Amino acid sequence: MEVPLNAQYIRNLIMGAHGIFDHIVHFYHLCALDWVDIVSALGADPKAAAGLAEKLSTWPKNSRHEMKAAQDRLKTFVNSGQLGIYASGYWGHKAMKLPPEVNLMAFSHYLQALDYQQRINKVVAILGSKTPHIQNLAVGGVANPINPDSQSALNMERLYYVKTLIDEIGDFIKNVYMIDVAAVGAIYADWTTYGAGVTNYLCVPDMPLDTAGTKFELPGGYIANGDISSFKAITSFKDDYFKENVKESIKHSWYKGDWNRHPWEEETVPNHTEYDRKGKYSWVKAPTFKDKPAQVGPLANVLCMFAAGHQPTVKYATGTLDTVNAVLSMLGSSTRVSVNSLHSTIGRIAARTIRCAVLHDALVNQWQALIDNIGKGDYATYNEPVFPKGEQMGFGFHEAPRGMLSHWVVIKDGKIKNYQCVVPSTWNAAPRNSEDAKGPYEAALIGNPVADPEKPLEVLRTIHSFDPCLACAIHMVDPNKKEIVKVKAF
Amino acid sequence: MQNFGLNVLVLGLGNILLSDEGAGVKAVEELERRYDCSSAVQIVDGGTMGLELLPYFEERSHILIIDAVKTGKKPGTIVRIDDPPAYFRSRTSPHQIGLADVLGIAAITDNLPRNITLFGIEPKQLSTGLSLSDEVSQNLSRLVDIVAAELEAIGVEVQVKL
Numbered sequence: 001m002e003v004p005l006n007a008q009y010i011r012n013l014i015m016g017a018h019g020i021f022d023h024i025v026h027f028y029h030l031c032a033l034d035w036v037d038i039v040s041a042l043g044a045d046p047k048a049a050a051g052l053a054e055k056l057s058t059w060p061k062n063s064r065h066e067m068k069a070a071q072d073r074l075k076t077f078v079n080s081g082q083l084g085i086y087a088s089g090y091w092g093h094k095a096m097k098l099p100p101e102v103n104l105m106a107f108s109h110y111l112q113a114l115d116y117q118q119r120i121n122k123v124v125a126i127l128g129s130k131t132p133h134i135q136n137l138a139v140g141g142v143a144n145p146i147n148p149d150s151q152s153a154l155n156m157e158r159l160y161y162v163k164t165l166i167d168e169i170g171d172f173i174k175n176v177y178m179i180d181v182a183a184v185g186a187i188y189a190d191w192t193t194y195g196a197g198v199t200n201y202l203c204v205p206d207m208p209l210d211t212a213g214t215k216f217e218l219p220g221g222y223i224a225n226g227d228i229s230s231f232k233a234i235t236s237f238k239d240d241y242f243k244e245n246v247k248e249s250i251k252h253s254w255y256k257g258d259w260n261r262h263p264w265e266e267e268t269v270p271n272h273t274e275y276d277r278k279g280k281y282s283w284v285k286a287p288t289f290k291d292k293p294a295q296v297g298p299l300a301n302v303l304c305m306f307a308a309g310h311q312p313t314v315k316y317a318t319g320t321l322d323t324v325n326a327v328l329s330m331l332g333s334s335t336r337v338s339v340n341s342l343h344s345t346i347g348r349i350a351a352r353t354i355r356c357a358v359l360h361d362a363l364v365n366q367w368q369a370l371i372d373n374i375g376k377g378d379y380a381t382y383n384e385p386v387f388p389k390g391e392q393m394g395f396g397f398h399e400a401p402r403g404m405l406s407h408w409v410v411i412k413d414g415k416i417k418n419y420q421c422v423v424p425s426t427w428n429a430a431p432r433n434s435e436d437a438k439g440p441y442e443a444a445l446i447g448n449p450v451a452d453p454e455k456p457l458e459v460l461r462t463i464h465s466f467d468p469c470l471a472c473a474i475h476m477v478d479p480n481k482k483e484i485v486k487v488k489a490f
Numbered sequence: 491m492q493n494f495g496l497n498v499l500v501l502g503l504g505n506i507l508l509s510d511e512g513a514g515v516k517a518v519e520e521l522e523r524r525y526d527c528s529s530a531v532q533i534v535d536g537g538t539m540g541l542e543l544l545p546y547f548e549e550r551s552h553i554l555i556i557d558a559v560k561t562g563k564k565p566g567t568i569v570r571i572d573d574p575p576a577y578f579r580s581r582t583s584p585h586q587i588g589l590a591d592v593l594g595i596a597a598i599t600d601n602l603p604r605n606i607t608l609f610g611i612e613p614k615q616l617s618t619g620l621s622l623s624d625e626v627s628q629n630l631s632r633l634v635d636i637v638a639a640e641l642e643a644i645g646v647e648v649q650v651k652l
Contacts, residue, residue, distance in 0.1 A: 029591075121542060
């Protein structure tokens with residue numbers, strides 16, 4: 001069946017906006033504090049921090065007043081008693097290398113990012129009706145009525161508001177996020193030698209541009225053994241190269257049995273046994289592509305799109321590496337980085353920034369395509385699906401913020417007979433597979449330096465660089481260190 | 491009597507797919523079902539949201555949070571914590587942005603009202619499942635009544651729906 005063009009564009013806009021939101025939050029609010037020392041920012045000279053920031057970027061919110069205001073906020077917060085949410089950071093750790101001024105610049109952008117992530121997430125909410133957990137998707141399209149003459153439908157006012165939000169986030173990505181990552185990456189250039197792990201990279205094409213889903217805004221494919229010239233494209237949903245080469249093993253996972261199967265043939269029967277390093281030791285299955293573990297995520301995505309010659313990717317990858325090299329030369333360092341430096345812990349963080357800029361360009365294109373199509377008088381957003389009779393097997397894929405996501409379904413007589421999700425963090429957090437080959441997290445930690453075993457900051461750096469998906473699990477208050485406040489029972 | 495300075499958020503948190511973990515969400519659903527609150531109150535199902543919650547914190551006079559809270563007491567026990575930011579001061583989640591982090595970030599960006607209270611209920615089971623345990627389920631109405639009484643004490647008009 002086909003999906004109306006408007007529905008494709010609306011879905012693409014949501015995917016792009018969600019990816020940008022996720023990448024910005026990951027860098028500033030989930031992983032930056034592995035590299036940026038908040039306490040050190042307290043001792044920075046705001047004028048020098050502004051001078052540095054203004055040298056690197058034309059962003060208007062880099063003045064010494066902005067830096068001073070950020071530092072004052074931090075001071076007030078710290079003086080209020082404790083470090084609060086920052087209490088468990090590894091401040092003053094030997095592996096923290098940024099000068100106080102860079103720490104302050106990064107912290108001021110951390111505060112600004114709180115505002116900008118919210119703006120791009122509004123795009124998801126406007127089109128998806130809430131975020132997270134959007135409500136507008138339907139088999140056959142989307143549930144957004146388009147009507148330029150109605151207040152209660154997707155109209156031009158809403159669409160131009162979406163455009164404003166897209167433009168604002170573009171300024172932030174290109175003038176702040178990319179620059180911060182390049183500056184931090186240059187100072188931590190030694191981290192280009194750690195954390196590569198599994199260098200088979202897998203990603204899928206994304207953002208369909210036609211009703212049949214055969215053409216895509218962003219290319220995808222597979223790279224073996226870190227060799228970019230080995231790239232082989234995955235061309236569409238109909239491409240057997242993807243469909244036939246995905247398998248999962250449970251040799252080392254807490255499920256019943258020991259098999260290595262294609263997702264359509266799988267089952268998921270939990271069978272928790274003791275932790276056994278040689279046997280079963282993880283809830284995660286071990287996915288493989290062409291019987292090998294593969295890394296997924298922004299790094300896989302950027303390297304594959306780079307190999308495919310995707311112009312925006314080539315432009316932003318080259319631009320980011322150039323900025324890193326410019327900072328290195330400013331620092332008087334003779335180290336230089338290239339595309340090969342991306343196979344690393346810090347490279348994964350840089351790739352996420354590059355992908356964020358690529359997604360932004362894609363978002364601008366998708367918005368324009370939607371407007372142009374509505375301008376032609378096409379308001380359709382939904383085709384009623386007809387489920388075929390008998391046993392059907394199908395799958396869908398998407399390049400999610402953490403990497404390639406695929407869902408596999410077997411439908412028999414209109415009912416779901418089997419449903420398996422092979423999700424990005426499963427690829428990256430996989431235990432050993434049926435051949436005992438390590439998954440990306442495990443492999444990436446080999447050779448990782450650890451200056452202080454009591455404070456394994458370097459391990460966090462490498463694992464966080466994958467953007468592990470562990471949210472939406474338990475969300476409960478568990479006060480195990482609670483002397484501070486009284487709990488009154490009713 | 492309506493107090494014009496009031497702008498109250500009642501926020502239910504939790505994952506309804508993990509039985510008692512979703513108690514906070516079930517509680518705000520019941521609050522809306524059984525009570526009419528004045529327009530000074532916004533009742534929000536916060537689900538498992540993290541940073542997305544920040545805009546909801548802005549310009550509030552009071553925030554009441556309802557969540558499953560593990561204190562080691564009997565399942566179904568209801569607790570009240572009057573200064574959740576202090577409560578969380580020593581805690582942080584390394585991988586995701588949870589309530590503790592959102593409160594911390596709201597504090598550093600000056601978006602935290604002086605009056606913030608957490609109403610918790612002790613969970614029994616957190617396994618996959620859509621329904622609450624008997625212990626939590628039997629105490630949920632009382633939790634909702636306690637929150638409604640708190641709203642009245644703040645000065646919000648609250649009426650039992652007929």
